[in-house]
Structure formats: C-alpha cells, structure tokens
Amino acid sequence: MSAALSADVRPARKPREGAFDGVIILVVVLALWQGVHLYAGESAIASPLATLTFLAEFLRTPVFWGHFGATMAAFGYAVAISSVLGVVLGLVLGVRRFAGDVAEPILAGLYSIPKVTLYPMILLIFGLGMSAKVAFGVIHGVVPIVLFTMNAVKNVSPVLLRTARAMRLSQPETIRTVLAPAVLPEMITGLRVGFSLTLLGVLIGEMFASQRGLGFLIVNGINLHNVRMTTGMIVAVIAFALIANGLLLSLDRRFGRTPGGGSRAA
Amino acid sequence: MAVVHNLAAARGVPPAPVATLRGVTRVYDGERRVEALGPIDLDLAEGEFFAVVGPSGCGKSTLLDVLSGLSRPTSGSITFEGRPVEGEVPDGVGVVFQEDASFAWLTVRDNVAFGLRRAGVDAAEIARRVDYAVGFMGLADFAAAYPAQLSGGMRQRVCIARTLVMRPRLILLDEPFGALDQQTRLLMGDELLRLWRETGATVLLITHALDEAAMLSDRVGVMSARPGRFIDLVETGWPRDRDSRIVSESRFGALTGRLWSNLREESLRAMGSKGAAA
Numbered sequence: 326m327s328a329a330l331s332a333d334v335r336p337a338r339k340p341r342e343g344a345f346d347g348v349i350i351l352v353v354v355l356a357l358w359q360g361v362h363l364y365a366g367e368s369a370i371a372s373p374l375a376t377l378t379f380l381a382e383f384l385r386t387p388v389f390w391g392h393f394g395a396t397m398a399a400f401g402y403a404v405a406i407s408s409v410l411g412v413v414l415g416l417v418l419g420v421r422r423f424a425g426d427v428a429e430p431i432l433a434g435l436y437s438i439p440k441v442t443l444y445p446m447i448l449l450i451f452g453l454g455m456s457a458k459v460a461f462g463v464i465h466g467v468v469p470i471v472l473f474t475m476n477a478v479k480n481v482s483p484v485l486l487r488t489a490r491a492m493r494l495s496q497p498e499t500i501r502t503v504l505a506p507a508v509l510p511e512m513i514t515g516l517r518v519g520f521s522l523t524l525l526g527v528l529i530g531e532m533f534a535s536q537r538g539l540g541f542l543i544v545n546g547i548n549l550h551n552v553r554m555t556t557g558m559i560v561a562v563i564a565f566a567l568i569a570n571g572l573l574l575s576l577d578r579r580f581g582r583t584p585g586g587g588s589r590a591a
Numbered sequence: 592m593a594v595v596h597n598l599a600a601a602r603g604v605p606p607a608p609v610a611t612l613r614g615v616t617r618v619y620d621g622e623r624r625v626e627a628l629g630p631i632d633l634d635l636a637e638g639e640f641f642a643v644v645g646p647s648g649c650g651k652s653t654l655l656d657v658l659s660g661l662s663r664p665t666s667g668s669i670t671f672e673g674r675p676v677e678g679e680v681p682d683g684v685g686v687v688f689q690e691d692a693s694f695a696w697l698t699v700r701d702n703v704a705f706g707l708r709r710a711g712v713d714a715a716e717i718a719r720r721v722d723y724a725v726g727f728m729g730l731a732d733f734a735a736a737y738p739a740q741l742s743g744g745m746r747q748r749v750c751i752a753r754t755l756v757m758r759p760r761l762i763l764l765d766e767p768f769g770a771l772d773q774q775t776r777l778l779m780g781d782e783l784l785r786l787w788r789e790t791g792a793t794v795l796l797i798t799h800a801l802d803e804a805a806m807l808s809d810r811v812g813v814m815s816a817r818p819g820r821f822i823d824l825v826e827t828g829w830p831r832d833r834d835s836r837i838v839s840e841s842r843f844g845a846l847t848g849r850l851w852s853n854l855r856e857e858s859l860r861a862m863g864s865k866g867a868a869a
Contacts, residue, residue: 491659498709
C-alpha cells in the first residue's frame with residue numbers, strides 16, 4: 326500500500342530552472358520586438374532601446390505617476406466592486422440551484438457580448454470620467470467571477486455535506502469549515518480571471534473617453550505621433566499586468582490549489 | 592446504559608440491542624413513486640459485526656441513511672441505545688461513505704483531528720487520540736500529507752480514522768471499499784476486523800461483495816430486490832479473532848454459496864426491472 330505513494334510528489338521544479346526560462350522568454354520577446362520595429366518602421370513602434378530609454382526618463386516625472394494613479398484608482402474601485410458583487414452573486418446562485426440554472430445561460434450570453442459596443446451607453450449613463458471607467462471595468466470582470474464562484478459551489482461533492490451532517494455540524498459550521506474551503510480554489514481562479522478582465526475594461530474605457538490614465542496616454546501618443554510614448558505605455562501596462570498576475574498566481578498557489586494536487590485549469 | 596445492561600445480564604436476559612428497526616420503510620415521492628425500502632425489522636446486538644448484501648438498487652444505502660438519521664423513514668421507528676433516531680445523526684454513531692469524503696484542504700492529521708477540534712477536546716487529548724487513530728490505520732508516515740497525495744485506499748483509511756477517533760459505539764459503513772481493488776479490499780477488511788475487535792463497537796457494513804460479507808461479519812442480512820427486505824439472515828459462526836485467511840476454509844465457500852443462491856433470483860429481478868425501466 327505504501328508503494329502507492331511517495332509522500333511528496335509535487336511537480337516542484339528547481340527555482341533556477343524557472344529563472345532560466347524567464348531569461349529565455351525575455352530575450353525572445355526583445356528580439357521579436359526589435360524585429361517588428363525593423364519591419365514596421367519607426368513610425369509604428371519604437372525600438373526596445375529607445376522605448377526603455379524613454380521610460381527611464383518618463384517614469385521619473387510626476388506626469389506619469391498622475392496618470393498611473395488615475396488608472397490604479399479606477400482599477401482598484403472596479404476590482405473591489407466586481408469581486409464583492411461577483412462572489413456574493415456567485416454564492417447565492419450556486420446555493421439556489423434553480424436560480425443558478427436560470428442565470429447561467431443568461432450570464433454566459435452576456436459574457437459573449439462584445440462589451441465595447443456598450444461603451445457609448447455607459448458614457449451616456451455615467452458621463453465622462455472615473456465612474457464610466459469603473460463601470461466598464463466591472464462589466465468586464467464581474468461575469469467570470471460569478472460563473473466561477475457559482476460552479477465552485479455547485480461542484481462541491483455531496484458526500485462532503487453528508488459528512489458534515491454525519492459529524493453533527495450546524496449549518497454555519499458547515500459553511501465555515503467545509504463549504505468555504507471546498508469552494509475557495511475555484512473561486513480564487515475566478516478572481517484571477519476577473520482581475521485581468523477588469524483591467525482590460527478599465528484601460529479600454531480610458532482609451533476612448535478619458536483625459537486621464539495609461540489608456541489615455543496610449544491613445545494620446547498615437548494622436549500626437551509620439552510613438553515612444555505609445556510603445557512605452559503599452560510596455561508599462563503589460564509590465565503591470567504581468568506583475569499583478571504573478572502576485573495572484575502565487576496567491577492561487579498558496580490558497581487556491583488543492584494542496585498537494587496538481588494545478589487546476591484556469 | 593451500562594447499569595441497565597448489567598442488570599439485564601444478571602437476570603439472565605440478553606442485553607438490549609444497540610439499535611433497533613421496526614417496520615421501517617422509505618418511499619420516495621417524486622414524479623414516480625418509488626418504494627425503496629422495507630418494511631425492515633432488525634436488532635443489532637451490542638458488539639456484533641453485521642453485513643448487509645443485496646442486489647444493486649435494493650435500498651441498502653437507503654437503509655444506512657435512515658438508520659444513521661441522515662434521512663427519516665417514511666414509516667416505522669428506529670432507536671439507538673434506546674432513544675429514537677429522528678432525522679439527525681445521534682452522538683455515538685459514526686458513518687463512513689463509499690465516496691472519498693476526505694477534506695482536500697486539510698492534512699491527514701488535521702482531517703482526523705477535525706471532529707475532536709470541533710467538539711472542543713483539549714489539545715493534548717486530541718494529539719493523543721489522533722496519533723493513535725493515525726497509527727492504527729497505518730497512516731503515521733503520511734500524517735503531514737494531503738489527500739491528493741494519497742491513493743484511494745489511503746484516503747478511505749483517512750475517513751475511517753476520522754470516524755474512529757470519535758470513538759463511535761455504532762459504526763455504519765456504506766460500501767467503503769467499493770472503489771478499491773481486490774487485494775486492497777481484503778487487507779482493508781482485516782483492518783476493519785482489527786478495529787472492530789479493539790474498539791468493541793457495533794459495526795454495520797453495507798457491501799455488494801458476497802465474499803466480503805461472508806468473511807467479515809457475524810451475521811449477514813440478505814436483502815431482496817426493491818423494495819429491499821431481509822429475505823435471509825445468515826449466522827457465519829466465525830471466531831472473533833478471524834482475518835482474511837478464512838477465505839481458504841471450506842465453510843467460507845459454503846457461506847458465500849448460500850448468500851449467492853439467495854441473491855441470484857433477486858439480482859435477476861433487479862436487473863429485469865432496471866431493463867424494463869430503461
């Protein structure tokens with residue numbers, strides 16, 4: 326029987342190997358970037374060197390941090406709203422099976438709408454500025470969080486709830502000690518997906534109707550033929566998204582995945 | 592309770608049964624009314640190992656559900672240690688399910704300690720009892736592992752240890768080895784016998800494996816096709832310190848044969864009604 330296990334079979338890789346992979350990816354990305362720059366020309370995309378030189382300067386100015394702060398504020402509000410709304414709705418729809426069954430196709434339908442077409446409407450409702458960006462971010466992020474949370478609750482194995490009853494757990498105890506930890510991994514995955522989409526929504530919002538934020542700087546760079554600004558801000562957004570995703574992934578590894586089990590599908 | 596037993600024993604009366612079922616039925620009212628169980632009458636004697644076999648879909652698991660208090664019978668009465676069982680699992684009853692019910696987010700140790708922590712037992716006592724249960728089920732080397740790192744048999748051991756640690760006086764097992772391979776099942780059967788002997792608990796084991804029932808139990812209840820009723824109660828007559836090696840005894844073959852001759856008709860009926868339903 327003991328042959329059936331080796332106590333620690335995590336697919337752990339040596340950290341140095343991971344760092345090496347990172348270097349390779351970085352080199353490949355820089356090479357591709359340089360290649361596209363050479364092919365498309367200075368007027369479409371700045372070279373890596375020029376962009377990084379520009380960023381090194383621009384990141385030291387308060388102008389950048391003002392716009393960065395505006396994006397962060399909108400993103401922060403949007404993430405907070407879509408997480409709370411998404412988790413609460415998801416839990417309710419997961420527990421109320423019938424409501425969940427009714428809501429699921431509707432949500433999936435909503436999710437498949439190209440949301441950018443709704444943006445004019447959002448602008449008319451919320452006006453130019455912060456609230457429109459936040460609303461657009463929430464529209465992008467909330468649905469996956471609801472769907473992931475709802476399915477997490479639905480997928481809880483009935484035998485776990487029967488076990489809770491056999492152990493004479495009260496309903497609040499069952500929710501706290503059995504249901505919540507059973508639901509957590511999928512919920513965190515949903516939050517991770519929701520975070521990225523919320524950021525997408527906020528940035529799109531900034532690109533089309535805003536005077537503040539990184540999305541505005543990207544479009545403004547295009548309008549003013551400031552290619553370095555556009556390329557530089559794209560790099561800044563990508564860097565932010567990668568760092569945020571990395572942090573969430575580590576959170577996912579820490580709390581999200583079934584301990585000792587392999588990874589879960591995202 | 593113990594006093595009553597002693598009194599009864601002193602008068603030469605057999606001790607009161609641990610659990611009784613009287614005229615127990617269970618009917619599922621849905622689009623189609625399904626009579627799942629009964630009527631069932633059964634007395635479980637203190638410390639006996641009782642196995643239930645029956646054709647698939649005969650209501651074996653329903654029997655466990657109503658006896659444990661996980662669901663209410665449609666009619667009839669159930670008692671545990673003299674008190675009625677009504678829609679709630681009584682203190683002193685432990686249940687082990689067929690499906691993996693280990694908590695994936697807890698280590699083996701924390702899984703086993705779960706019920707004791709909830710009951711507010713003090714830390715030293717928890718450590719002592721968990722160590723014992725973990726060791727008893729052969730999990731000592733894996734105490735810090737998570738269920739996902741264990742095989743199916745080991746996970747079922749975790750569930751048994753988690754039940755055992757609460758010191759139940761009646762242990763109900765619903766095909767706990769159903770998903771395991773034959774060799775593992777025989778070994779787990781030995782573990783179960785050892786557990787039964789050392790704890791002195793009364794055990795009711797639901798199984799579809801005739802050999803398992805014949806090997807493990809003092810008495811086997813053979814159930815009919817749905818609605819499940821006992822059509823035969825077979826006394827095995829094994830000594831208390833038996834183990835899986837009794838499969839080589841000729842009486843083991845005879846016992847298994849008797850169970851099958853009882854069940855063959857019922858299994859055919861069960862298959863037939865399933866075919867008709869489909």
